Each structure stands twice: as structure tokens, then as C-alpha cells.
Amino acid sequence: MTLLARWFGSRFAPDTLPGRLRRDWLAWVSGVIILLFVGGALFAPLLTTRAGEGEGEPNPVEKLEAPSAEHPFGTDQLGRDLYARVLFGGRTALTLGLLVVAVAVGVGVPLGAVAGYFGGWVDEVIMRLTDVFLAFPPLLLAIFIASALGASLINAALAIAFTWWPWYTRLVRAQVVALRDRPFVEAARVIGVNDLVIIGRHILPNTLSPVVVQATLDLGSAILTGAALSFLGLGVQPPTADWGQMVSNGRLYFPDRWWYVTFPGLAIFLSTLAFNLLGDSVQDANG
Amino acid sequence: MTLLEVRGLSKAFAIRAGGFTRHWARVVDDVSFSLNAGETLGLVGESGCGKTTLARCILRIAEPTAGEIVFDGTDLVKLSRGALRARRSELAIVYQNPYLSLSPRLSVHDLVAEPLVTHTPLRGAALTARVIELLQAVGLSADDLRKRARQLSGGQAQRVAIARALALRPKLIVLDEPTSALDVSVQAQVLNLLVKLQRDYGLTYLFISHNLDVVQHMADRILVMYLGRVAESGPSAAVFSMPRHPYTLALLAATPEPDPTRPAPDIALEGNVPSPLGPPTGCRFHPRCSWAQDRCKAETPALRSMRAGHLSACHFAEALPGG
Numbered sequence: 001m002t003l004l005a006r007w008f009g010s011r012f013a014p015d016t017l018p019g020r021l022r023r024d025w026l027a028w029v030s031g032v033i034i035l036l037f038v039g040g041a042l043f044a045p046l047l048t049t050r051a052g053e054g055e056g057e058p059n060p061v062e063k064l065e066a067p068s069a070e071h072p073f074g075t076d077q078l079g080r081d082l083y084a085r086v087l088f089g090g091r092t093a094l095t096l097g098l099l100v101v102a103v104a105v106g107v108g109v110p111l112g113a114v115a116g117y118f119g120g121w122v123d124e125v126i127m128r129l130t131d132v133f134l135a136f137p138p139l140l141l142a143i144f145i146a147s148a149l150g151a152s153l154i155n156a157a158l159a160i161a162f163t164w165w166p167w168y169t170r171l172v173r174a175q176v177v178a179l180r181d182r183p184f185v186e187a188a189r190v191i192g193v194n195d196l197v198i199i200g201r202h203i204l205p206n207t208l209s210p211v212v213v214q215a216t217l218d219l220g221s222a223i224l225t226g227a228a229l230s231f232l233g234l235g236v237q238p239p240t241a242d243w244g245q246m247v248s249n250g251r252l253y254f255p256d257r258w259w260y261v262t263f264p265g266l267a268i269f270l271s272t273l274a275f276n277l278l279g280d281s282v283q284d285a286n287g
Numbered sequence: 288m289t290l291l292e293v294r295g296l297s298k299a300f301a302i303r304a305g306g307f308t309r310h311w312a313r314v315v316d317d318v319s320f321s322l323n324a325g326e327t328l329g330l331v332g333e334s335g336c337g338k339t340t341l342a343r344c345i346l347r348i349a350e351p352t353a354g355e356i357v358f359d360g361t362d363l364v365k366l367s368r369g370a371l372r373a374r375r376s377e378l379a380i381v382y383q384n385p386y387l388s389l390s391p392r393l394s395v396h397d398l399v400a401e402p403l404v405t406h407t408p409l410r411g412a413a414l415t416a417r418v419i420e421l422l423q424a425v426g427l428s429a430d431d432l433r434k435r436a437r438q439l440s441g442g443q444a445q446r447v448a449i450a451r452a453l454a455l456r457p458k459l460i461v462l463d464e465p466t467s468a469l470d471v472s473v474q475a476q477v478l479n480l481l482v483k484l485q486r487d488y489g490l491t492y493l494f495i496s497h498n499l500d501v502v503q504h505m506a507d508r509i510l511v512m513y514l515g516r517v518a519e520s521g522p523s524a525a526v527f528s529m530p531r532h533p534y535t536l537a538l539l540a541a542t543p544e545p546d547p548t549r550p551a552p553d554i555a556l557e558g559n560v561p562s563p564l565g566p567p568t569g570c571r572f573h574p575r576c577s578w579a580q581d582r583c584k585a586e587t588p589a590l591r592s593m594r595a596g597h598l599s600a601c602h603f604a605e606a607l608p609g610g
Binding site for chain 1: 346348372373375376378379380382384387388389390391392393401402405406448451
């Protein structure tokens, strides 16, 4: 492994989850990429002199210019600085990713916990419901829902989350089934602790790590799916910057104006890859 | 005063054997006994004899198939869920392995506070003060409040479990092999703590163990179970000095003898406990019994009174050696 990883490894790496993560150089690389994206999105107005263009102001005198010192990523058909657009597009992508994961976790985890804990007909109803949702191809279902709800960031996020929560339900249910007959759960039942308190206090905290892994992996996929939706015009509406939309618009000028699709495309690729690698690393460190 | 009276308690598990065929495993079969307030009843038997299932039925975590559990005047089997939950403060259990029975993510404070939070209005500083009081009662200190169970030694963790059981001053504490997962050196300390707590707070124990020495040390009365049925019961002194069931004799003989000059016992327990799915006919112990006659294969022995409070389920109880 790299020297860096070895140094951190020897420095503070007890055999714990953070310790094992620190020894994993891929986790470091992907973590740094994610931090760059998050930082770029948060501080976008400070990192570019053309924040206005990043937010959508056209600049007709500098249309479709190639990358230069002035415009590191070139400009688009409205003359907007693509570097600024990619930074601001990160805001859209991360907001969407977080929204999707938050809604999917918020819906999927409680349902899975209830299904796994109570079993019986409650379990049957909830799990058959997840089967119904899982029967559709997720992108197709998301496209239906997004077009029915109307194109906007929130609706795109809801549409994607709608197809994703069943995975969390299944994941958590399996964990809860394995935990519900553990002696410490029985011990809480003997005391007379309320079932919902048992789930929240004794069971769910022990299912957190696979959920965190899945959520990290899903952040990347959500960004990718969100880009696909807005590529189809079902996501954020112009003039808000969005990577998928930029790729969609830029493809008309490809390959002559190669920079237009390349930089937003790279942003989608790198952010998705980074979240996936980090998710894998967390999973490995967990195992 | 009788605190707990169990009458005809049975617990059968349905085991699906393909298709619609079902077998019933009668893990606890027609068990009756009573337990006086302030006493300790030792429940003895090999693993798989139904001790833990019996305890789970009494605590109403398992649903008994038949029978009554009269606890402090009310039949727990007949209570509604709500009424049962309210009375859970009067029952507590200490499990064999504290690392499994204490929630791994909770601090010692939260673990000991949980019963108090569930059943009393105590919160905040008053709650913490009570928790510390309980920890001190079991020989721990306020320094341990923030620790998790895995950071404690086995003995310390079991003390936390005991503090938790003690928190609401329950009328009955079920001790399910409370020391068998601990180091031998720690076992005695925990047992002595349990004896001390019983004396100080007037507790009633149902003490489950397969270790006869420990039971002899702890129990006022003994209940020996074999394959879900009561083999013998009676005052501790009587059962140990004059066992009236071949199974008890065999268990006593199997207890390691610290004196190597004493001759090895001549009663050996051979084979395993038969499956409760197809228990032997007649007396369930007959395939392993050195005194078994034809009658034992055909006729199920009833629990008969030997003398004051001493019961045995053996056709030939009077003919056993030592009588």
C-alpha cells in the first residue's frame, strides 16, 4: 500500500472500524474526492468569479469557448463558464443524492424494522408491498413517477426514493429477524419495555452499519440516476445547473466542443465512483 | 406465604414434519410446584430438560400450552397484555451470559436505568442517583456508569445484570444459570452477592442450574426435572441427603468429587437425554435407569409424597439405596 496509508496505519490503527478504514488507501482517495465535491458545492460562489453564470446568467459574448485560463472547463452554448456550472451542479447532485437516501432510509428502515420485529401478517403485508415495488425496473418506474409529478428536483428525488426504499426494508428486516430473539431483546421484554422502544433502542442501533454502507453506495447511484432523469428532462429545470442536463445539452455539440459533455460527465463519473468505493471500504472495514 | 404457585404447566412446541404432519415436542409436561416468598427454589436438570422453557413461561415470554401460574394471587396466564406489562416490574431475570443479555450499545447507566424509566417517573439526576445506589449495592461504582458491557469483566457485567434485575425490587427474580458462564473464581463472589442481596432485600429466587453444588449452596428447596417432568422435589437438605429418584442419585454421583481418595461412584448416567419429540413410554427415565423394571416401561409414575414436602416420581422410590 501507499506510504501514506502505512504511516496512518502504524500511527493509529487499532482493530476497530475507523482503524481499519484508515489503513485502506482507497477509502482515503474516495473520501478526498467526496470532500472535494462537497466543498466545491458548499463554497461554489467563493471558488469562482462567475457565480452568476453558475446560477444561470447567460453571457452571449463568450459562447462555446474552449478551455482556457479564463474558463478552465470552457463555456456552454449560452457562454456560461462550465467550471462554475459544474461546481453549482454539484449542489444539485448532492442535494438530490441526500434527499433520495434520506427518504428511502426514512421510509424503508422503519418498515423493515416493524416487519422483522412483529412478523406474522404485518411482515407479510409489508414484504409483499416491497415485492410489488421491486417488480418494476427502477429507472422506468422513476421515469413514470417523475413525469407524473412534474419535473423538479424534489419530484425527481421522490421518484427515485419511491423505487429505492424496498431495499432498505429488506436489508433491515433481515437484520432485525436475526436480532429479535437475542437474549438482550428478551431481557428488555421481560422488563416490560414498549415494543417500539425495544426496536429503537436495542435493535436498530445494531443494524446501523449495513444501512450506512448501503446509504453510502446509494448516494453514488442516486446521483447517477438523478443525472439520467435530468438528461431526459425530468429533473431540475434550467437555468439551475445540473450535470445530467449539461451532458444532455452538450451532446448536441460533441465531438467538436468536447469539453461541454466531458467535464459534467467526469463529475458524474467521479462522484458516483467515489461514493461506491467509500461504501465498499466501509463494508470491508465492517466485515 | 406462597408467592408463586405453578399448576399443571405444559409447553409444547409444534414441529412441522413436512406437509401437514405436525409433531408436538412437550418440552415442559405437567409441572407443578410452589415457591414461598423469601425462599430460593433450585431448578435442576441436564440441558434440554425444560428448565429454561419453564422459566420463560413463568416470565410470560413463552406462551404455556396449559396450566396456571399463580403469582402473588393472580394467574399470569389469564392477564391481558396491558395488565401483564404493568406487572412486569414484579418479575426479573438474570441470564447466563451477561455479554449476550446486556444490550451491546447501551452504557451501564442506561442499562440499569431502563427498568426504572419503564416503570417509574424517576428521571435526570434522581434517576442517576438511584442507578449509582444500585451499582453500589452489587459492588460496582459510579466510575462504571459510562462503560459498555463489553468493557467489563464477566463478573462485573453479571453484576450490572443483577443491578438491573434488582432495580424495581421485584418480588421474584429468576436466575437462569447466573454463574455458569463465569470464571470459577468469580462464581463464588457472584453467588455470595446473590445470597447477601436476598438477605438484605428479602428476595425470592428461582435458581436454575445444572450444577448441584451451587444449588445446594443456594436453594431452600429443590426441583429436579427430567425431560420436561418433575422427577423429584423437596427441601434441599432432604433431597441431597436422601435422594428418592434414580435420576437425582445419578446426578449426585456425577458431581465431581474434590477428594480423590474417595471411591468413584457406581451409578453412571449413560447416553443422552432422549428427544422430547418421542419421549420414552412409562417413566421417561427408564432407558437410562439401573433400577428399571418392566413396570417402568408401561406405567408413568405419579409424583408421590415420601415425607413432609418430599416428592418423587419413581415407582420404587422406597427401595432405592440410602433409604
